[in-house]
Amino acid sequence: MPDLYRSIAPILRLLPPESAHRLTLRALAWIPLPAPTADDPILGIRLWGRDFPNPVGLAAGFDKDAEVADEGLRLGFGFVEVGTITPRPQPGNPRPRLFRLPADEAAINRLGFNSRGLAAAAARLQRRADPAARRGIVGVNLGINRDSADAAADYAAGATALAPLADYLAINVSSPNTPGLRALQGRDPLTRLIGAVQAARAAATLRNPPPLLLKIAPDLTEADRRDIAEVALATGIDGLIVANTTLARPLALRGRHAGEAGGLSGRPLFRPSTELLADMYRLTGGRLPLVGVGGIAGGADAYAKIRAGASLVQLYTALIYQGPGLVGRIKRELAAALRADGCASLAEAVGADRARR
Numbered sequence: 574m575p576d577l578y579r580s581i582a583p584i585l586r587l588l589p590p591e592s593a594h595r596l597t598l599r600a601l602a603w604i605p606l607p608a609p610t611a612d613d614p615i616l617g618i619r620l621w622g623r624d625f626p627n628p629v630g631l632a633a634g635f636d637k638d639a640e641v642a643d644e645g646l647r648l649g650f651g652f653v654e655v656g657t658i659t660p661r662p663q664p665g666n667p668r669p670r671l672f673r674l675p676a677d678e679a680a681i682n683r684l685g686f687n688s689r690g691l692a693a694a695a696a697r698l699q700r701r702a703d704p705a706a707r708r709g710i711v712g713v714n715l716g717i718n719r720d721s722a723d724a725a726a727d728y729a730a731g732a733t734a735l736a737p738l739a740d741y742l743a744i745n746v747s748s749p750n751t752p753g754l755r756a757l758q759g760r761d762p763l764t765r766l767i768g769a770v771q772a773a774r775a776a777a778t779l780r781n782p783p784p785l786l787l788k789i790a791p792d793l794t795e796a797d798r799r800d801i802a803e804v805a806l807a808t809g810i811d812g813l814i815v816a817n818t819t820l821a822r823p824l825a826l827r828g829r830h831a832g833e834a835g836g837l838s839g840r841p842l843f844r845p846s847t848e849l850l851a852d853m854y855r856l857t858g859g860r861l862p863l864v865g866v867g868g869i870a871g872g873a874d875a876y877a878k879i880r881a882g883a884s885l886v887q888l889y890t891a892l893i894y895q896g897p898g899l900v901g902r903i904k905r906e907l908a909a910a911l912r913a914d915g916c917a918s919l920a921e922a923v924g925a926d927r928a929r930r
């Protein structure tokens with residue numbers, strides 16, 4: 574795939590970003606990919622009773638409708654998160670709504686949860702629900718419809734439909750492109766929301782329920798962070814994904830689309846999202862597995878997230894610029910970094926920066 578990618582990359586770059594993305598999804602679905610080689614055992618980690626062969630995941634938004642989950646795993650990712658999936662199908666915002674900022678190795682999107690809805694995603698995931706066909710860990714990221722009258726009911730509907738088909742569920746309360754969504758990160762709405770989803774999950778999966786994670790925004794005050802950590806621990810949620818795209822616009826951005834509205838991802842998000850990750854690790858006392866995401870473009874970035882407190886990491890934007898060869902490179906560099914620091918396993922490095930302070 575990396576070789577093939579090198580030959581089509583120039584074409585992808587000439588296409589509008591969303592067309593390039595559609596073509597990439599088609600290519601992944603059409604081209605038979607070889608099974609990835611086994612991962613270096615030092616990269617394995619066990620969380621929530623599940624064995625992750627490596628900690629590098631494909632972040633939500635790449636495969637919104639669960640079209641290429643298994644192909645994503647075949648690229649070498651240790652897990653894939655599909656979605657965001659909304660209860661009913663909806664088109665999202667008018668185009669253009671996705672912009673490349675190559676000079677900044679960044680992107681801005683205001684897709685607004687374009688989704689084919691729960692029924693379509695369930696049908697696709699059902700096809701891989703047979704344990705024999707189930708080759709790896711696929712999480713499902715849940716959202717709400719733009720015209721939703723009851724956000725908690727929307728997330729609960731997602732859990733009801735997809736908990737039986739997911740290796741984990743993620744509640745996305747952090748996209749900047751659905752009005753009012755981020756307000757759900759407040760203490761009271763969040764507590765109610767998590768309770769409703771936990772109840773739906775329990776009813777839908779009597780045995781072996783998937784862990785429930787919460788994906789948060791990078792643009793949070795100190796008080797917001799404390800509230801989220803407290804709610805997370807009090808409700809017994811299983812983990813946090815830190816973080817979604819940012820509304821902030823660092824002054825140093827050079828790309829001509831820097832002024833577009835939407836969420837910024839990629840390199841400029843690395844520092845703020847890693848600082849937030851370290852903060853959430855501190856505020857939760859290391860008691861909750863964290864997934865570090867934002868601006869990872871190499872093994873050193875992934876390692877920094879792990880040392881800041883992440884047990885798993887995810888990426889998306891760097892794939893746009895570096896292609897699928899990036900996954901193998903990050904894994905090699907991460908394994909080398911762990912060995913150089915004398916770690917026998919990935920778990921030993923989780924939160925190491927804080928432990929040594």
Ligand SMILES: Cc1cc2nc3c(=O)[nH]c(=O)nc-3n(C[C@H](O)[C@H](O)[C@H](O)COP(=O)(O)O)c2cc1C
Binds near residue numbers: 891
């Ligand atoms: C085009 C695009 C679409 C995205 N869509 C979603 C989404 O549907 N749900 C979600 O939780 N995050 C979404 N994200 C955010 C990513 O999952 C990730 O949190 C963010 O991009 C930071 O990681 P990165 O810098 O490696 O891209 C999207 C990001 C991009 C670039």
